[in-house]
Amino acid sequence: xxxxxxxxxEAERRRGREDPPWERGARLHPDVAxxxxxxQVGEAGDGANLIAKAGGGEYLAAVKLFVAEEQNxxxxxxxxxxxxxxxxxxxxxxDTVFVRLRRALGLRLELMVLLIAEVVALxxxxxxxxxxxxxxxxxxxxxxxxxxxxxxxxxxxxxxxGFAGLAKPARAAxxxxxxxxLLGVAVTVAADHGPALHRLGVGRLVxxxxxxxxxxxALARIRGEEPKPKPRYVPKRARPRGLD
Numbered sequence: 001x002x003x004x005x006x007x008x009x010e011a012e013r014r015r016g017r018e019d020p021p022w023e024r025g026a027r028l029h030p031d032v033a034x035x036x037x038x039x040q041v042g043e044a045g046d047g048a049n050l051i052a053k054a055g056g057g058e059y060l061a062a063v064k065l066f067v068a069e070e071q072n073x074x075x076x077x078x079x080x081x082x083x084x085x086x087x088x089x090x091x092x093x094x095d096t097v098f099v100r101l102r103r104a105l106g107l108r109l110e111l112m113v114l115l116i117a118e119v120v121a122l123x124x125x126x127x128x129x130x131x132x133x134x135x136x137x138x139x140x141x142x143x144x145x146x147x148x149x150x151x152x153x154x155x156x157x158x159x160x161x162g163f164a165g166l167a168k169p170a171r172a173a174x175x176x177x178x179x180x181x182l183l184g185v186a187v188t189v190a191a192d193h194g195p196a197l198h199r200l201g202v203g204r205l206v207x208x209x210x211x212x213x214x215x216x217x218a219l220a221r222i223r224g225e226e227p228k229p230k231p232r233y234v235p236k237r238a239r240p241r242g243l244d
Contacts, residue, residue, distance in 0.1 A: 004058040007065035026084040026136040033086045035196030044074035053107040073144045080140045108162040115155045119214040131200030156221035186211040
């Protein structure tokens with residue numbers, strides 16, 4: 001796939017698409033609102049460090065468009081919070097940790113950390129889309145989720161190239177350590193956002209398992225394999241939708 005053309009086509013579609021109807025307002029339970037505030041901070045980076053490491057050519061151009069999509073996510077989440085009469089927040093400890101870790105690393109290791117954030121986001125925005133019970137929230141989450149579903153294979157494609165020259169035993173060791181880091185992040189997010197996930201009908205354990213499954217699919221892509229379709233377990237909702 002030509003990723004630059006893919007990002008350019010999406011940018012063109014976005015320019016021709018109207019924004020969600022912010023004026024209609026939104027209903028966010030306080031637990032969900034706090035969770036969205038934290039994700040909004042995480043989406044709001046300028047991407048300068050990643051762009052600086054991207055080199056040149058088509059990959060650099062694609063990375064710039066990727067960063068623009070992430071910034072658009074931050075903008076939409078801020079607008080969504082505004083529609084729900086909830087303020088944005090300036091910082092959150094989880095974002096600070098991720099940013100410092102990524103900036104200390106080279107491109108390959110930064111993409112490894114970034115991919116963890118992306119697979120977590122896949123499950124989170126799916127929960128927000130399916131469980132919020134508000135039309136505006138559903139629309140915003142669906143738009144962001146569609147982007148994230150492209151971002152994961154985009155990073156996997158680059159990481160596949162980055163790991164191509166690594167011997168299999170070394171790659172297996174790196175992947176093992178990567179899994180441990182991913183598990184730690186998934187458990188932390190599930191705990192930190194647990195009340196919101198509960199309101200959205202997703203248990204903490206289900207969230208962690210789904211994130212681990214998405215990560216294994218990403219590792220398969222990096223190894224050059226197509227992820228195998230898996231039967232999806234649909235749990236009973238943690239709490240009936242609409243209860244306060």
